[in-house]
Amino acid sequence: MKASLVLKMGQQLTMTPQLQQAIRLLQLSTLDLQQEIQEALDSNPMLEREEDGEDFDNPDPMAESLDQKIENTPSENSSPDSQYEEPVNTMESFEEGDWGERIPNELPVDTAWEDIYQTSASSLPSNDDEEWDFTSRTSSGESLQSHLLWQLNLAPMSDTDRLIATTLIDCINPQGYLDESLEEVLESFDPELGIELDEVEVVLRRIQQFEPAGIGARDLRECLLLQLRQLPADTAWLNEATRLVSDHLGILGSRDYSLLMRRMKLKEDELRQIVDLIQSLNPRPGSQIETSEPEYIVPDVIVRKDNNRWLVELNQDAMPRLRVNAQYASFVKRADSSADNTFMRNQLQEARWFIKSLLSRNETLMKVATQIVEHQRGFLEHGDEAMKPLVLHDIAEVVGMHESTISRVTTQKYMHTPRGIYELKYFFSSHVSTAEGGECSSTAIRAIIKKLVAAENPKKPLSDSKIAGLLEEQGIQVARRTVAKYRESLGIAPSSERKRLL
Structure with missing residues (x-):
């Protein structure tokens, strides 16, 4: 082949470091963002946190007050007629006070520092204090x-x-x-x-005698028997419950209560009390020991109702305010190309871009949250059953952004509403067609299924086919398999396992 030069024109999208930073901050949760901000404050001297009540125009109020003290202090050549008073010797006044009489000049050899001076450790409650629980303040979860x-x-x-x-x-x-x-x-x-x-x-x-009761069992029967044996001997129906677990646990699992009453020669009311006693036991005793640390959720957006209007605002407590340190920024010289000045100039530029990325994140979050609230007013007013179908494309089209941006904004971001705290992704759901030609949200269908199951007859629980028929009567066309999928997502057992004695 003959070598040749060819000119080609094309377009290529290049992500600048600033754009990469903005995208990364956009997808961070509130807790991760606070950690990112703290790392930026520690690494960039040009960034500082704006504290509440601090004068924004004064870059260093402590320095100003210190300068005023220095200026107001008379010098050695000050005349006696000066308007400033003679400074007080603080050391002499300290020694002449009450503390001077209590603190000795020298400590005896066999005296400890804590015997004379109060330390932070001595302020802690003693071990004899009943309210002091050291493990509750230091433990991060206990394994079984x-x-x-x-x-x-x-x-x-x-x-x-x-x-x-x-x-x-x-x-x-x-x-x-x-x-x-x-x-x-x-x-x-x-x-x-x-x-x-x-x-x-x-x-x-x-x-097996350790706590929690039922630990170390080899099967469910042994686990329940261990718990029954640790109950007081005068517990009502204890002997009958022990006999049922030992001999008829399989029949109880199949919910065949008629056969149980014949085998144990019991009446329905007696069997109900025995079953209630067995159901009060824990089939998974190890789950009582909490092994995971608690997870805390900080809402990014707060929604409240004011004069029949839903207002959306950012959680200011979770969004620290940053600014450029004006004192350090004044040290940057335009015409200086030294290494120190170049470093400060780069730090100043990074600080400005970081603040700009945070502002862009907040603006995007506000736009998306406002549109979600506008679309899901029915949910805020009436609950899950009034949830409307919503997909990422609907919000992206309104705010003029790409769907991937909406996905980043709604991931690990939470909204505080009068009905509780929800992740922004909770408001997005697929739809099912209705008999009138409209659409119904899958979240609303789950809420209806949960409501139907809660109101069912425990002796004759609703099957998936029956639930699908009841939904069809309300104009919602859902297949039995879809009902089963929604039921399982709600953690509701099948009808055969929901059967109960009245």
Whole structure:
């Protein structure tokens, strides 16, 4: 092939660092944005936080007040007729006060600093204070294993039994059940220890007496029986509940109450009380131990109603105000090309772009939130059943932005409304056609299904086909499979599992 030069014209989109920064800030949540702002404040001296009540025109009020103090202090050559008074010797006044009489010049050798001076540690409540709970202020969540090990350390055991108990605790899953069989646990020990299967089973019985009740069970039946055994002996219907769990748990799971009444020779009212006692037990005892740290949500937008109008405003407490440090900015010289001046100029430019990106983020968030509120007024007035179908394209077309931008704005951004705090994505949902030719939001359909199930007869719960028929009577055309999908998303069990005794 012959080499040749070819000229071609084309367009290429190049993202500048400023644009990349604006996009990155746009998709950050409020907590992540606060961390990003703090990092920018720590790394860029040109940025500073504008505090409430601070004079915006005064770049450094502390410096000004310090200068005034220096100017007002008389010099050595000041005349006695000067309008300023003679400065007071603060050290002499301090020694002549009450504190001077209480603080000795020298401390005895056997005296500690805390015996004379009050420290921050001494201000903490003592361990004897009943209201002081150190773990509640320092712990970040407790695992089930650590909770069981803490109880194990309080139980008197031999070294061999403690080794067996530690191994068994490691085999308990987060739900509280023993994952491994006793034979498999026995095989994990060194044969030279001479541990037998009976010893493992005895230690397991000890662990099953720990809290929470029902821990260390190998199946559901054993878990429920362990909890029943820890109830007071005078508990009503305790013996009947123990017998039902031991012999007829499968029939109870299938909701065949007629067969249960025949097998146990009970009346319907008696069986109802026994079932209520069993349902008060926890089939997953390990879930009582909270292992995850709490997650806090800071709303970005606040919506409130004023004079029959819905007002949208940014959460100012979550949006720190930044500005350029005027004192440092005044040090930048235009004609100076030194390394220090170039560094300050670059920092000043980055600070201005960062503030501009934050303003752009807030403006975009306000535009999108305002349009969402305008579109979903029915939800704010009447609840989920009045939710209208909404997709990203609808908002993008109104505000004149791309759908990807709307997706970034609505991700991990929350709106505080009189009905609660919702993620902005909650207001977007697909639609289903109605008999009149209109559209109904999938969120509204879920709310209707939840309402129908809450009002159903517990003896004859509504099937998915029946729910679809009831929706069709309201003009909403939904297939049975769609009803099943919505029901599962709401965490509602099938009709066969919702059957209850009156």
